[in-house]
Amino acid sequence: MAGKGMNLTLKIWRQSDANSPGKMVDYKVTDISEHMSFLEMMDVLNEQLVSKGEDPVAFDHDCREGICGMCSMYINGEAHGPDRGVTTCQLHMRMFNDGDTIYIEPWRAAAFPVIKDLVVDRTAFDRIMNAGGFVSVNTSGNTQDANALPIPKADADEAFDAATCIGCGACVATCKNASAMLFVSAKVSQLALLPQGKVEAKERVLNMVDQMDKEGFGNCTVTGACEVECPKGISLTNIARMNQEFLKASITADK
Numbered sequence: 001m002a003g004k005g006m007n008l009t010l011k012i013w014r015q016s017d018a019n020s021p022g023k024m025v026d027y028k029v030t031d032i033s034e035h036m037s038f039l040e041m042m043d044v045l046n047e048q049l050v051s052k053g054e055d056p057v058a059f060d061h062d063c064r065e066g067i068c069g070m071c072s073m074y075i076n077g078e079a080h081g082p083d084r085g086v087t088t089c090q091l092h093m094r095m096f097n098d099g100d101t102i103y104i105e106p107w108r109a110a111a112f113p114v115i116k117d118l119v120v121d122r123t124a125f126d127r128i129m130n131a132g133g134f135v136s137v138n139t140s141g142n143t144q145d146a147n148a149l150p151i152p153k154a155d156a157d158e159a160f161d162a163a164t165c166i167g168c169g170a171c172v173a174t175c176k177n178a179s180a181m182l183f184v185s186a187k188v189s190q191l192a193l194l195p196q197g198k199v200e201a202k203e204r205v206l207n208m209v210d211q212m213d214k215e216g217f218g219n220c221t222v223t224g225a226c227e228v229e230c231p232k233g234i235s236l237t238n239i240a241r242m243n244q245e246f247l248k249a250s251i252t253a254d255k
């Protein structure tokens with residue numbers, strides 16, 4: 001456990017607001033434990049900056065346990081850094097070596113403008129969800145109990161896998177086209193697989209895809225980088241399912 005920590009050089013994107021130009025700035029941190037998370041290492045840097053009267057580096061975070069999807073960062077050219085199946089808050093400093101230089105940048109996509117430093121505006125995802133990522137429930141009092149609807153185990157498992165998407169945006173940041181197809185397809189699939197989601201299935205897929213296009217995300221060319229970098233292992237098969245749902249909805253008049 002004990003031992004000398006790592007000394008690191010950090011090259012971090014600093015940008016005061018969306019309208020100002022940004023630049024990479026060098027920082028040093030010393031005696032970083034391999035047991036720290038990446039965000040704890042960033043906390044050490046910010047404590048240093050604050051104690052010197054400098055502006056701390058702005059970055060998003062909330063749960064720090066891989067659930068909220070806030071901790072969006074590009075680390076050494078990879079969304080959420082060099083590990084697989086983890087978010088930045090779950091990334092451990094043991095993935096790095098003493099003397100390393102680490103490049104830390106915000107997500108880069110036209111639909112995710114930088115707010116400050118490493119913080120980007122991901123409300124485009126919220127607007128896509130508002131366009132159809134929900135089910136309308138009849139609350140009249142005679143609603144059928146959801147538990148009374150039989151769902152095949154395989155469908156329930158697939159819906160659950162799709163539902164693990166945390167909306168972090170790593171798929172967009174990783175994609176050379178800044179496509180949001182993996183995110184949107186996870187949200188469409190999650191509901192398309194369940195009886196509760198079938199009622200509004202047609203409007204859902206059409207409206208969500210329409211909003212995705214309006215937000216300025218690029219097209220999917222199935223390079224698969226999103227699937228590799230997604231911290232939740234969301235599968236490309238969701239994109240195929242969404243394309244099917246979209247086609248069905250586009251060619252049928254009423255259902």
Ligand code: SF4
Nearest residue numbers: 165166168169171230
């Ligand atoms: S599909 Fe994966 S990478 Fe994209 S928003 Fe969801 S969890 Fe993040």
Ligand code: FES
Nearest residue numbers: 064068069071089
């Ligand atoms: S801070 Fe919530 S997923 Fe990383």
